[in-house]
Amino acid sequence: MNLEQHIENHFGLSSVICEPLNTPTNDVFAVTTPTGRFALKLYHLQRTAPEVQWEVDLTVHLIRNGAPVAKPIRGKRGYVESFCLDERDRVAVLFEWAPGEKPKPARDTYTLLGKAAAHIHQAADTFTSSLPRESYDAHTLIDELLQRMNRHLLEAKRWEQAVALGARLKQVIANPALDRGICHMDLSLDNVHRHGENITVFDFDSAGACWRAMEPHSILRSSQAFFEAWLDGYRSVRPFNPHNEQAVAAFCILGDLRGVTWGLGVARSSRGKPLLGIADLPGIVDTWLDWERKKICF
Incomplete structure (x- = not known):
């Protein structure tokens, strides 16, 4: 199963197109679908699922309390999913695409x-x-x-x-x-x-x-x-x-x-x-x- 199929299977999306972004530590992809744009993060192999769950729990708490943070998207098993890619299990989280773009220094x-x-x-x-x-x-x-x-x-x-x-x-x-x-x-x-x-x-x-x-x-x-x-x-x-x-x-x-x-x-x-x-x-x-x-x- 390729990455697009994993996303479709775990998050119920269709016609998924993935574009890799140049990120140094984790593998992050811009995900385009007919229903919207998202960001998929595949965590580096030393990150455990409980550690990622902590991060997602923090993110949800921050959003509920008014902090300007990108929203995670629930999958079939919750916010934290696991993909088997290249015979390795990768912890994955899908986020809404943050509006706008990277700002210039000002x-x-x-x-x-x-x-x-x-x-x-x-x-x-x-x-x-x-x-x-x-x-x-x-x-x-x-x-x-x-x-x-x-x-x-x-x-x-x-x-x-x-x-x-x-x-x-x-x-x-x-x-x-x-x-x-x-x-x-x-x-x-x-x-x-x-x-x-x-x-x-x-x-x-x-x-x-x-x-x-x-x-x-x-x-x-x-x-x-x-x-x-x-x-x-x-x-x-x-x-x-x-x-x-x-x-x-x-x-x-x-x-x-x-x-x-x-x-x-x-x-x-x-x-x-x-x-x-x-x-x-x-x-x-x-x-x-x-x-x-x-x-x-x-």
Whole structure:
């Protein structure tokens, strides 16, 4: 049975046409039918069905509480289905296609993104589940990732510098005034569509409990002005205290740690040929240290 037949069989659709999208971790397809357009996500092989069910339960909870999130579609067995493709079982979820398209970087877009993040955080504060899911703490964000990169950093002669940096970053995130709760963890323009003045968020594959100051790290990395726009949007919905704002600079490095681990091919969700090698690490670590000197206050 091919992918189109699986979709027709599990979701009751007909005349399905699938177009693969260029996504790095999961296999995502644009699904076109006479009755509408959808997005099918086939999760990477390390994602378990209970973990995906947690994600779907969170998504449904967020929608019920007013957050601007793409809606999952029920199949014959519920929201979480399983397809056998190429002799492998793949966990699959079908979503409504988010209206609009990926927005271009602009101040008003980041204001809308900040509002969306705040609505998600506000709604997620009342979400509970007994299902398994990642919880991001100092160990998972620093110790575990550095250990995964241990061989590469040793060969690059940057292990001691990276470990010392990690210890200093732990001092920042140990601040009890920092807000914690469920975060999207990858809330960039790659994971939203904009339609007029509305933003729809999708892809909660990395979501889990974390410090809320992690959410805008990629925005601060790209532009101080865009980060300030994000803050304006967020604070129009809920507080983001000065401690959180100051800590975002530290989470810029922690976000990079996650990305570099993935790029080296040693993250849980890594797949395919590594995008980074040992020769890249000296420059990367030097960039972290330079960012720390310029942006992080201890």
